[in-house]
Amino acid sequence: MTDGSLDGLFDGFTERDWRSDASGTVRFAMIGLGWWTKEMAMPAVTDSELCETTVVVSSSKERATDLADTHATVEHGLTYDEFHDGVASEAYDAVYIATPNALHLQYAETAAALDKAILCEKPMEATVERAEDLVTVCEDVTLMVAYRMHTEPAVRRARDLVNSGFVGDVVGVHGAMTQRLLDMFDDPNHWRLDPDLAGYGASVMDLGIYPLNTTRFVLDADPVSVSARMDSTHDAFADVPDERASFRLDFDDGVTAVCTASQNAAQSSHLRITGTEGELELDPVFFPDEPRRLRIRRGDLDATLDFDQRDQMTEEFTYFADRVLADEDPLPDGEHGLADMKILRAIYEAGETGAVVGVADEL
Amino acid sequence: MTDGSLDGLFDGFTERDWRSDASGTVRFAMIGLGWWTKEMAMPAVTDSELCETTVVVSSSKERATDLADTHATVEHGLTYDEFHDGVASEAYDAVYIATPNALHLQYAETAAALDKAILCEKPMEATVERAEDLVTVCEDVTLMVAYRMHTEPAVRRARDLVNSGFVGDVVGVHGAMTQRLLDMFDDPNHWRLDPDLAGYGASVMDLGIYPLNTTRFVLDADPVSVSARMDSTHDAFADVPDERASFRLDFDDGVTAVCTASQNAAQSSHLRITGTEGELELDPVFFPDEPRRLRIRRGDLDATLDFDQRDQMTEEFTYFADRVLADEDPLPDGEHGLADMKILRAIYEAGETGAVVGVADEL
Numbered sequence: 147m148t149d150g151s152l153d154g155l156f157d158g159f160t161e162r163d164w165r166s167d168a169s170g171t172v173r174f175a176m177i178g179l180g181w182w183t184k185e186m187a188m189p190a191v192t193d194s195e196l197c198e199t200t201v202v203v204s205s206s207k208e209r210a211t212d213l214a215d216t217h218a219t220v221e222h223g224l225t226y227d228e229f230h231d232g233v234a235s236e237a238y239d240a241v242y243i244a245t246p247n248a249l250h251l252q253y254a255e256t257a258a259a260l261d262k263a264i265l266c267e268k269p270m271e272a273t274v275e276r277a278e279d280l281v282t283v284c285e286d287v288t289l290m291v292a293y294r295m296h297t298e299p300a301v302r303r304a305r306d307l308v309n310s311g312f313v314g315d316v317v318g319v320h321g322a323m324t325q326r327l328l329d330m331f332d333d334p335n336h337w338r339l340d341p342d343l344a345g346y347g348a349s350v351m352d353l354g355i356y357p358l359n360t361t362r363f364v365l366d367a368d369p370v371s372v373s374a375r376m377d378s379t380h381d382a383f384a385d386v387p388d389e390r391a392s393f394r395l396d397f398d399d400g401v402t403a404v405c406t407a408s409q410n411a412a413q414s415s416h417l418r419i420t421g422t423e424g425e426l427e428l429d430p431v432f433f434p435d436e437p438r439r440l441r442i443r444r445g446d447l448d449a450t451l452d453f454d455q456r457d458q459m460t461e462e463f464t465y466f467a468d469r470v471l472a473d474e475d476p477l478p479d480g481e482h483g484l485a486d487m488k489i490l491r492a493i494y495e496a497g498e499t500g501a502v503v504g505v506a507d508e509l
Numbered sequence: 510m511t512d513g514s515l516d517g518l519f520d521g522f523t524e525r526d527w528r529s530d531a532s533g534t535v536r537f538a539m540i541g542l543g544w545w546t547k548e549m550a551m552p553a554v555t556d557s558e559l560c561e562t563t564v565v566v567s568s569s570k571e572r573a574t575d576l577a578d579t580h581a582t583v584e585h586g587l588t589y590d591e592f593h594d595g596v597a598s599e600a601y602d603a604v605y606i607a608t609p610n611a612l613h614l615q616y617a618e619t620a621a622a623l624d625k626a627i628l629c630e631k632p633m634e635a636t637v638e639r640a641e642d643l644v645t646v647c648e649d650v651t652l653m654v655a656y657r658m659h660t661e662p663a664v665r666r667a668r669d670l671v672n673s674g675f676v677g678d679v680v681g682v683h684g685a686m687t688q689r690l691l692d693m694f695d696d697p698n699h700w701r702l703d704p705d706l707a708g709y710g711a712s713v714m715d716l717g718i719y720p721l722n723t724t725r726f727v728l729d730a731d732p733v734s735v736s737a738r739m740d741s742t743h744d745a746f747a748d749v750p751d752e753r754a755s756f757r758l759d760f761d762d763g764v765t766a767v768c769t770a771s772q773n774a775a776q777s778s779h780l781r782i783t784g785t786e787g788e789l790e791l792d793p794v795f796f797p798d799e800p801r802r803l804r805i806r807r808g809d810l811d812a813t814l815d816f817d818q819r820d821q822m823t824e825e826f827t828y829f830a831d832r833v834l835a836d837e838d839p840l841p842d843g844e845h846g847l848a849d850m851k852i853l854r855a856i857y858e859a860g861e862t863g864a865v866v867g868v869a870d871e872l
């Protein structure tokens with residue numbers, strides 16, 4: 147790669163380079179029946195050759211049983227209490243936890259006690275302490291945190307390019323994720339705006355975690371310190387510090403990632419990695435409903451790669467199921483997600499104090 | 510514009526909306542005969558209908574007279590001493606100062622004493638104190654700092670779009686400028702790497718000033734505080750803190766601009782402005798030898814505008830000459846350039862201390 151050749155690198159652009167020869171079906175209990183679960187996760191499970199939804203769990207018995215009645219593979223519609231009581235636990239092998247952040251721990255705890263594999267949405271929990279408890283209770287079961295960028299083909303190829311030296315030494319990263327949350331939910335009491343449910347804040351916890359985690363993944367490195375600036379003006383953001391946020395991740399050798407995130411801005415997402423020899427840009431990248439695009443530049447080469455778009459959620463569920471069936475540990479495991487939680491806490495502390503906050507000792 | 514309509518906005522995309530009806534010719538003395546002056550500035554002057562180079566000034570009498578002998582319009586080739594002595598001062602109306610930063614003041618002082626208009630390269634000088642002196646000595650003459658982005662059509666249209674509300678309220682900005690200085694000059698003793706000549710550093714002073722100043726221009730706002738991280742590892746950067754740099758500009762209302770700059774990274778430049786309603790991206794933007802590109806996004810609209818590329822240096826010189834001939838003040842004047850110097854000093858202080866450094870009181 148040091149000669150800048152791309153020979154062979156893109157032959158298997160969307161190939162599942164992580165796929166083992168395991169086969170079978172992982173049966174899921176879906177915990178939390180919000181729009182994300184119903185419109186994004188469950189269709190992805192249906193599309194995955196290794197997954198099936200057999201149980202749904204909701205605060206409303208009616209919503210759960212209605213869904214069970216109308217969905218081809220769902221056998222049981224449970225309340226949260228029934229889930230905690232172990233009802234129909236023989237009907238599923240794994241759980242997908244897509245509740246508000248601060249509720250992840252309790253469902254993970256029950257799932258682990260029932261010896262189920264766990265795919266838990268990110269951020270892992272509302273606070274570092276609760277995330278640590280989550281890792282502890284899941285010690286004896288498979289735990290994956292749902293970072294769908296880890297199996298996004300464009301992100302994986304960007305990572306391959308960085309690892310192979312295509313951009314030379316990485317010098318700096320720009321990343322952003324913004325969306326108009328209030329248009330999406332039309333609910334000023336949405337849980338992402340409630341610190342009791344969301345945790346440290348609204349924009350960095352929910353969106354900033356994408357450039358944060360994807361930078362860690364693509365660079366295969368963790369930051370040593372962070373700084374941040376945050377501001378909330380809109381009434382709906384009165385309880386969280388970060389209607390608008392920017393944060394910097396400091397890696398070794400003077401490499402920085404500068405990131406922005408806002409739940410109250412036009413939808414946009416990108417990740418740009420600049421090196422001594424070239425540059426990669428993913429734009430858009432983080433939203434599942436937009437086609438991903440990878441631009442690569444080096445010397446006279448400036449190409450935007452065209453490739454089959456993969457459904458990010460199908461890839462994620464299939465990867466998780468493959469790991470479970472192959473009895474292998476998933477890469478974005480509990481420790482990996484816990485590191486993000488510690489970095490997120492540091493970012494919010496930096497946003498509050500203005501200081502550079504070290505994280506190297508904690509990771 | 511609040512309806513997202515673009516009607517009429519791009520009819521005069523490359524039109525010189527700043528052009529007065531002044532006519533005539535401004536005759537220039539070119540001070541400093543480096544590659545930038547010879548290959549970028551002098552051809553631009555030749556192409557401008559309002560400019561002419563009549564005098565060149567160099568440390569070498571031979572280089573100056575050789576150029577005078579071979580160039581169609583140059584009448585006099587002077588040494589710096591001759592320039593200071595006022596030799597041939599009747600042969601030019603204005604000077605273009607393109608020497609190392611720390612030498613700007615002395616030539617500006619002589620030019621002002623000779624009552625010449627002054628186009629001074631950016632950054633204005635090596636330090637805030639010297640820049641203040643430069644403003645003082647130029648009090649009675651026209652002084653423009655050479656920010657060619659102010660007359661770049663793509664940047665001006667981006668500014669128009671922001672002013673007209675196309676992106677809604679600006680939420681955040683990403684900007685970067687990087688290049689491989691050592692490949693360009695093959696000289697580890699290049700003046701940009703020497704703090705005595707360059708000032709506070711190498712990358713933010715020379716490159717970071719582009720996203721810094723262009724953000725100020727497009728947003729029509731000044732930052733209230735800054736933070737930064739810098740690192741130098743390569744031997745050639747031993748005397749400057751910022752082989753790699755990232756800095757954040759904090760504007761009112763939680764608006765931030767996150768920027769990166771490096772003299773030792775692949776050539777790249779961009780400016781991205783994200784608002785509550787839409788987004789603009791200029792990429793590439795800051796290098797005169799690359800075609801500028803403006804992407805605009807809002808709702809379902811996602812367009813990359815095609816337009817006649819203008820030579821940035823020709824536009825800059827023509828604007829300056831137009832101001833001189835019309836007896837009007839140029840926009841990027843001494844005070845505007847001095848504000849950048851104060852912000853640059855604050856960025857370097859922030860890079861050294863890690864602290865957030867306020868600049869609001871100084872601007």
